Amino acid sequence: MIKSPLGSRISRIDAADKVTGKTKFLTDMSVPGMVYAYPIYSSIPFGHITDINSAAAESLTGFIGFYTHKDIPGKNQVGVILPDQPLLVEKTVRFMGDVIGVVVADTHENARKAASLIDISYETLEPVFTIEDSKNSSGPLLHETNIACSHRVIKGDISKGFETSHHIIEASFTTPVQEHYYLEPQGCIVIPGEDQIYIIGSLQCPYYIQKAVAAITAYAMENIIVEQAPTGGAFGGKEDVPSEVCARTALAALMVKRPVKMVYDRKDDMQITSKRHPFQMHYKIGVSNSGEILAAEVRLEENAGAYATLSSVVSYRASIQGLGPYRIPNVKMESTSYYTNLPPNGAFRGFGSPQAAFGHERMMDIVANKLGMDPIEFRLINIIRSGDSTITGQELVTSVSAEETIVQARDAAYWTDIRSKSTPDSRYITGMGIAVTHYGNCLGAAGWHMDGSGASVRIREDGQIDVAFGLVEMGQGALTAVAQMTAEALGVDISRINVLPTRSDRLPDSGPSVASRNVVMTGRAIQDAVSKLTPPILKAASDMMDFPTGLLELKNDQIIDGQTGNSISFDDVLQYMFTHNIPTQSEGWWHVPPLKFDPQTGLGEAYFTYSYATHLAKVRVDTVTGLVFVDKIWAAHDVGKAINPAGIEGQVEGGIAQGIGWALTENFRYDQGKVITPGLTTYLLPTAGDIPEIKTIIIENPAPDGPWGAKGIGEPSIIPTAAAIANAVSHALGAPINDLPITPENVLNLIQRKAP
Amino acid sequence: MGKPLPQYMIDIKKLSGMIGIQISGTEVRIGALTSVEDIRNNQILKRHFASLTQAAEQFAGVQIRHRATIGGNICNASPAGDLLPGLYAADAELTILSKGGYRRQSIREFIIGPGKTTLKPGELLYNIHLPITGRNSKFYKLGLRQSMAISVVNLAISWESSSAGAFHFSLTSGSVAPTVVYLKHFADAVNSSPRDLDTFLPLIDKDISPITDIRATSDYRRKVLKNIVRHELKTILEAPVV
Numbered sequence: 001m002i003k004s005p006l007g008s009r010i011s012r013i014d015a016a017d018k019v020t021g022k023t024k025f026l027t028d029m030s031v032p033g034m035v036y037a038y039p040i041y042s043s044i045p046f047g048h049i050t051d052i053n054s055a056a057a058e059s060l061t062g063f064i065g066f067y068t069h070k071d072i073p074g075k076n077q078v079g080v081i082l083p084d085q086p087l088l089v090e091k092t093v094r095f096m097g098d099v100i101g102v103v104v105a106d107t108h109e110n111a112r113k114a115a116s117l118i119d120i121s122y123e124t125l126e127p128v129f130t131i132e133d134s135k136n137s138s139g140p141l142l143h144e145t146n147i148a149c150s151h152r153v154i155k156g157d158i159s160k161g162f163e164t165s166h167h168i169i170e171a172s173f174t175t176p177v178q179e180h181y182y183l184e185p186q187g188c189i190v191i192p193g194e195d196q197i198y199i200i201g202s203l204q205c206p207y208y209i210q211k212a213v214a215a216i217t218a219y220a221m222e223n224i225i226v227e228q229a230p231t232g233g234a235f236g237g238k239e240d241v242p243s244e245v246c247a248r249t250a251l252a253a254l255m256v257k258r259p260v261k262m263v264y265d266r267k268d269d270m271q272i273t274s275k276r277h278p279f280q281m282h283y284k285i286g287v288s289n290s291g292e293i294l295a296a297e298v299r300l301e302e303n304a305g306a307y308a309t310l311s312s313v314v315s316y317r318a319s320i321q322g323l324g325p326y327r328i329p330n331v332k333m334e335s336t337s338y339y340t341n342l343p344p345n346g347a348f349r350g351f352g353s354p355q356a357a358f359g360h361e362r363m364m365d366i367v368a369n370k371l372g373m374d375p376i377e378f379r380l381i382n383i384i385r386s387g388d389s390t391i392t393g394q395e396l397v398t399s400v401s402a403e404e405t406i407v408q409a410r411d412a413a414y415w416t417d418i419r420s421k422s423t424p425d426s427r428y429i430t431g432m433g434i435a436v437t438h439y440g441n442c443l444g445a446a447g448w449h450m451d452g453s454g455a456s457v458r459i460r461e462d463g464q465i466d467v468a469f470g471l472v473e474m475g476q477g478a479l480t481a482v483a484q485m486t487a488e489a490l491g492v493d494i495s496r497i498n499v500l501p502t503r504s505d506r507l508p509d510s511g512p513s514v515a516s517r518n519v520v521m522t523g524r525a526i527q528d529a530v531s532k533l534t535p536p537i538l539k540a541a542s543d544m545m546d547f548p549t550g551l552l553e554l555k556n557d558q559i560i561d562g563q564t565g566n567s568i569s570f571d572d573v574l575q576y577m578f579t580h581n582i583p584t585q586s587e588g589w590w591h592v593p594p595l596k597f598d599p600q601t602g603l604g605e606a607y608f609t610y611s612y613a614t615h616l617a618k619v620r621v622d623t624v625t626g627l628v629f630v631d632k633i634w635a636a637h638d639v640g641k642a643i644n645p646a647g648i649e650g651q652v653e654g655g656i657a658q659g660i661g662w663a664l665t666e667n668f669r670y671d672q673g674k675v676i677t678p679g680l681t682t683y684l685l686p687t688a689g690d691i692p693e694i695k696t697i698i699i700e701n702p703a704p705d706g707p708w709g710a711k712g713i714g715e716p717s718i719i720p721t722a723a724a725i726a727n728a729v730s731h732a733l734g735a736p737i738n739d740l741p742i743t744p745e746n747v748l749n750l751i752q753r754k755a756p
Numbered sequence: 757m758g759k760p761l762p763q764y765m766i767d768i769k770k771l772s773g774m775i776g777i778q779i780s781g782t783e784v785r786i787g788a789l790t791s792v793e794d795i796r797n798n799q800i801l802k803r804h805f806a807s808l809t810q811a812a813e814q815f816a817g818v819q820i821r822h823r824a825t826i827g828g829n830i831c832n833a834s835p836a837g838d839l840l841p842g843l844y845a846a847d848a849e850l851t852i853l854s855k856g857g858y859r860r861q862s863i864r865e866f867i868i869g870p871g872k873t874t875l876k877p878g879e880l881l882y883n884i885h886l887p888i889t890g891r892n893s894k895f896y897k898l899g900l901r902q903s904m905a906i907s908v909v910n911l912a913i914s915w916e917s918s919s920a921g922a923f924h925f926s927l928t929s930g931s932v933a934p935t936v937v938y939l940k941h942f943a944d945a946v947n948s949s950p951r952d953l954d955t956f957l958p959l960i961d962k963d964i965s966p967i968t969d970i971r972a973t974s975d976y977r978r979k980v981l982k983n984i985v986r987h988e989l990k991t992i993l994e995a996p997v998v
Contacts, residue, residue, distance in 0.1 A: 427987065624983045625898050665901050669970070681906060682970045687817065689902030744900070744908075745976040748983075 042093035045673030153602030161295025161330030165286025184232025187263030205512035212243035236347030274346030318352035361723035401638035431732025435720035440607025445597030453521035470510020491554035516712025523707025529588025626748030655717025788827025841912035
C-alpha cells in the first residue's frame with residue numbers, strides 16, 4: 001500500500017536538479033544567432049530629456065542597434081493597473097532608472113558598454129523623495145497628481161467610539177524599502193518568428209507579459225507565446241516587472257530580426273526595478289478599562305515611487321488588514337500612495353501586509369502596555385473568532401484560527417516564564433515579543449475579476465500523467481504541491497506525475513502567481529480537471545469488472561470495488577481506455593467565489609478566506625553595541641491543510657529569514673534617488689548565521705473553499721516577523737521601537753537615553 | 757567600471773615557499789600566501805597570538821576564508837581589514853621581496869592610507885614576522901551581521917599577565933581612521949591607573965577620526981568603540997588572576 005502523497009513530508013521534485021546544477025536557468029540558455037540587449041536609463045531623478053547622442057556607442061565594435069520610444073510599433077505603455085508608465089521614456093524621466101532606450105550588441109558586455117556610451121542631456125526638475133515632499137511639493141507634479149491611489153474603510157461611528165473609550169492612545173510608525181534580492185536577476189530571451197513572438201523568461205506571470213508585449217508590438221495576443229524558465233526567486237519582484245523587461249527585449253528583437261537576450265546586472269536591476277513600499281503610519285486607538293478596543297483611526301501612507309505599478313493592490317490590502325485580526329466596531333482607515341522620484345515600489349511578499357502588521361502589532365503592544373496588561377491577554381480580549389466580523393464588516397465563520405495560533409505559539413514558547421525573566425546585570429537584555437496577523441487569500445474584491453486559474457491533466461498511454469498549470473514554480477515549491485495534489489486527486493503514485501513548464505498557450509489566462517494563491521487556485525483547478533476525468537475511468541473499470549460505477553473508487557493506483565474489495569489496476573484500465581477510444585485528458589478551472597464589497601466605504605467581503613499566523617520572537621540586545629540577536633522564533637500558522645508539511649516549513653523559515661533581514665540588517669538606502677546599497681556588501685541580507693532556530697507549528701483548520709481545505713502560506717510566513725522582533729526589542733529595552741530597520745545605532749541611543 | 761586589467765597577470769597562489777606558519781627562534785613566521793582558514797586553525801598562533809586567530813575566526817565566511825590570504829589582507833590595506841589590528845598589536849614586521857633582494861618594514865609603516873602601502877612595482881609581500889613576547893591578546897569585531905560583514909569597528913588588545921596589576925595594555929582599532937590606529941592616549945592613561953578606565957575613555961577620541969559611511973555614522977563608531985573598550989578591559993581586569 002502506498003502512502004497518500006497529500007499531507008506527507010516529501011522532498012521537492014525539483015531539488016536534485018537544482019542542487020546538482022543540472023537545472024538550466026535563463027543565463028545558461030542561448031539560441032543560435034542570439035544577440036544581447038541592455039537598457040539605457042535616466043541618470044537623474046526628475047527632468048526632461050533635451051538630447052540623446054548615440055554616436056560614441058554606434059562606433060563601438062559589436063554595436064548592432066539603439067532603439068527608443070520612436071521605434072515602438074504599438075502603444076508605449078506598460079502600466080499594469082494605471083496607464084501611467086511608458087515602456088521607454090518619451091520626454092520626462094521620473095526616477096533614476098527610468099528606461100529611455102535599448103541598445104543591442106553582439107555580446108552582453110558590449111551591449112552594456114554601448115549603453116554606458118549613450119549620452120543623454122537633461123533639463124532637470126526639482127525631485128521629491130519622501131511622502132511629505134510629495135504631498136507638499138510646489139514644483140512640478142510627477143503625474144496629473146502626486147497621489148497614485150487611495151483606499152479606505154469606514155465603519156460605525158468613530159467619534160462615538162472615541163467618546164466612550166476610557167483611554168485614547170496614539171503612535172506613529174515607519175518602515176523602510178526592501179529589495180527582493182531574488183538570486184537570479186531579471187532576464188529573458190525573445191525569439192521573433194514570421195508571425196509569432198516566442199519569449200522565455202524569469203517570471204511570475206506569463207499572461208501579463210503576453211498582454212504587455214502584444215500592446216507594444218501590435219501583435220495579436222495569441223501570437224505572443226510566453227514560457228517560464230526555471231526561475232531563481234521572485235518574491236513579487238517578477239510579477240509585473242518582467243513585462244517591461246520582455247517588452248523592451250521584444251522591441252529589440254523585432255528591430256534586429258534576431259533572437260535577443262537581456263539580463264540585468266545586479267546593480268542596474270536594483271536601480272531600475274520595484275521594491276517594497278516604505279510606509280508611514282499613524283494609529284489612534286480607543287479602549288475601555290477592561291481592554292476592549294472601541295475605536296480605531298488609522299492613516300497609512302505609502303511611498304509609491306515614480307509609477308503606480310501595483311501600488312493600488314498594496315494600498316488596498318493594507319487598508320483591509322491594517323488593524324489586524326481583531327474585532328473593532330468603529331473604524332476610520334485611510335490608505336494613500338504618493339508618487340515620488342524613486343524607483344517604483346510594487347509587489348513584494350505580503351503586498352503591504354508586513355508594513356501594516358508592523359503598525360497594528362506595535363500598536364497592540366503599546367496599548368497593552370498603557371493598560372498594564374500582558375500583550376497576549378490584551379490580544380485575546382479582542383481577537384477575531386468564528387462568528388465575529390472583520391473591520392470591513394465581513395462575518396467570518398469557517399477556518400478562523402487566529403486565537404489558536406496565539407495559544408499554540410504561547411504554550412510552545414513558555415511565554416509567561418520567559419517574558420518575565422529579567423537579566424539586569426548582564427551585558428545582554430532579553431526580550432520576548434508577539435505579532436498576530438491575518439492574510440486574505442488570493443486577489444480579493446479589488447482583483448476578483450482576474451482571480452481564476454486553470455490546470456490540465458493528460459494521462460499518457462504509458463501511465464505517466466502530464467499536468468500543466470497556469471501559475472508558476474518560482475522557488476516556493478509549487479511543482480511539488482501540484483504533483484502531490486494531482487496524485488491525490490487521481491489516487492495514483494506521485495512518481496507518475498510530470499508537471500510541465502508553464503507556458504501561456506497551455507491554459508487560459510490564470511493570472512499571476514502572487515497573493516499566496518498558487519496551491520488554492522491550482523489545487524481547485526486540478527480537482528475540477530480530475531472530476532471530469534474520473535467518471536470515464538470508473539466507467540471503463542465498471543465495464544471491465546462488470547460492476548456499478550457508484551461503488552468504485554480510484555485509490556493506490558487501482559480502481560477498487562468498495563463492496564467486494566475486488567480491484568483492477570489503473571494501468572489495465574488505461575489500456576482499455578486507449579483501445580476503446582476513451583479520452584484521457586481534461587482541463588479544469590477555478591474562480592474565487594463572488595465577493596460583495598463596496599469600494600466607497602471599504603465594507604464587505606474583502607477576501608474569500610484568511611490565513612492566520614502568530615510569531616513569537618525571543619531576542620537578545622547587546623547593551624555594549626546595540627546589536628540585536630534573534631535567539632528563537634516560534635511560528636504558528638493556520639494553513640487549512642498542509643499539502644506538504646516540509647514545504648510549509650521551508651516557506652515559513654524563508655519568510656522569517658526575509659523578515660529578519662527587513663527588520664534588522666538590510667537597510668536599503670538612496671542618495672538623491674541613487675541606490676547606494678547596490679550589492680551584497682552594502683545591502684546586508686541576513687546570512688545563515690543570522691537565522692535562529694525556528695519552531696514551526698502547523699495548524700490545520702480546513703477552509704471549505706480551499707483544495708482539501710488548504711489556504712496560502714507563502715506570504716503569511718513573513719508578515720508577523722518584523723513586528724514580533726520589534727515588540728521583543730521594545731520589551732527588552734522598555735522603550736518603543738517604532739521605526740524599522742532596528743539599527744544598532746538607534747538601539748544604543750535608546751539604551752543610553754534610558755541610562756541614569 | 758573598476759580598474760583596467762593589466763596585460764599579464766601571474767597567479768602566485770601555489771608558491772609553496774610562501775605558504776605556512778612556523779616558529780623560528782623567537783618569532784613566528786607566516787608566509788604571505790597562508791590562507792585565513794589556516795591562520796584560524798593554527799595552534800601556534802592560537803597560543804601566542806590569540807587576537808589573530810580570533811580575527812580569522814570572524815573573517816568573512818568559510819568559502820572566502822579558504823581563498824583569502826594574510827598577505828592579501830595586508831596589501832589590500834583596508835581600514836577595516838580584520839587581521840590588521842592583531843598584526844599591529846603584535847608589532848608585526850614584513851619581508852618584502854623584489855629582484856634586488858629583501859627589505860623589511862613594520863606593518864604600521866607599510867600601510868600608509870586606505871588601500872595604500874609602500875609596496876612598489878616589482879615588489880611582493882613575502883612573509884610576516886611576529887615576535888613572541890608572551891603577551892596575551894584578544895580581538896573583537898563589530899559587524900552588522902554574523903558573517904560576511906565588513907567591520908564597523910574592530911579592536912585588538914594585547915596585555916601582560918601581571919599579579920602586580922601592571923597590564924601594559926596596547927589597543928589597536930580598525931575602521932575608525934584611515935588606517936588601523938593605536939589608542940595611544942587612552943592606553944597611556946589607563947596603563948598608569950587601570951581602575952580609572954571609565955574616566956579615560958574620552959581620550960579615545962584623540963586617537964581616532966572615524967567617518968560616516970554606509971555601515972555606520974562617525975558618532976556611532978566613537979560611541980561604540982568606547983563601549984567595547986570599556987567592556988573588554990573590564991573583563992580582563994576583573995578576571996581572576998591565575
